[in-house]
Amino acid sequence: MQTTGPTFRNAVAADVPALVELVESAYRGDASRAGWTTEADLLDGQRTDADGVREIIDDPRAVLLVAERAGELVACCHVEGRSDHAYFGMFAVRPQLQGGGLGASVLAEAERRAREELGAARMHMTVIRVRAELIAYYERRGYVRTGQLSPFPYGDERFGVPKRQDLAFELLTKSLRLPEGPR
Template sequence: MSTAQPAALSFRAAVEADVPELVVLVESAYRGDASRAGWTTEADYLDGQRTDPDGVRAVITNEDGVLLVVERAGAIVACCQLEHRGDYVYFGMFAVRPGLQGAGLGKEILAEAERRARETWGAKEMRMTVINVREELIAYYVRRGYLRTGEMSPFPYGDARFGEPRRDDLAFELLVKSL
């Protein structure tokens, strides 16, 4: 009796034709009831959208970065943004299909993103921002070598492009990892 291994992941740069599916992926990972199937949901903190076609398109067309599409057996299962900013790379728009979360996929994708940041841009560190009340998510990144800086930036209250806050104490905390 053998247990079949899932198909290997493949990585490629997103293209315009991917925009609709990537918007659905990001929304499903973070907002609404569908996001509760995974553990990265922000549904308890934010209503409204996480991104929109223009937001995804802006990441795809940014000459200083890439939106990586992660596929398994030809189906999009995840994505993440890598944006070169001087001596570091910003990591964002990380989304894994909710039903696939918790099985090690994120860890594998994060490792590939870090490898690409080093090899493509010679980056010395990876940076990201995480909503400060997301303790479980912050702990996930800390287990992968990211350090909490305590440096906070304000949540864009009043800008519906980032969602509709259900709390008044949201901010973004900067996490950093030396590469």
């Protein structure tokens, strides 16, 4: 049985509670263990909050992209135009729907929007460097590890409560330029 693809739209203020719940369900707590993107073994506490989501929605340089199926919010991501690239983050897929191609559809739409609407030639993201399976997922989709690390914000509980002391973010990048066709 094939499911229909998602429809996409920009998040609005009324979506904030559902978006917080979606992101939390994909990354934190026991519910997140139904999917493969859980960070429950790395972090406790929150992944985001209503203020953080609202800040992205209100940012004129950013879009919080929502994916829906049959009117249900099933995935989201943050795409933001920066000086020489687009930034990709807050990527969440309902845990029960992970592994079925929905995430790849959302990522492809984010890349299309970054290229076509923001004029970005590259996409940047940061991933917790110990998340080998997640980094491999992005590498299969053309992202390249840079080796450039940034510290995890220990002590800032807006990003969670670390369960280990070796967390850091690694920058991954991808060219968004389309290959040229035959001439």
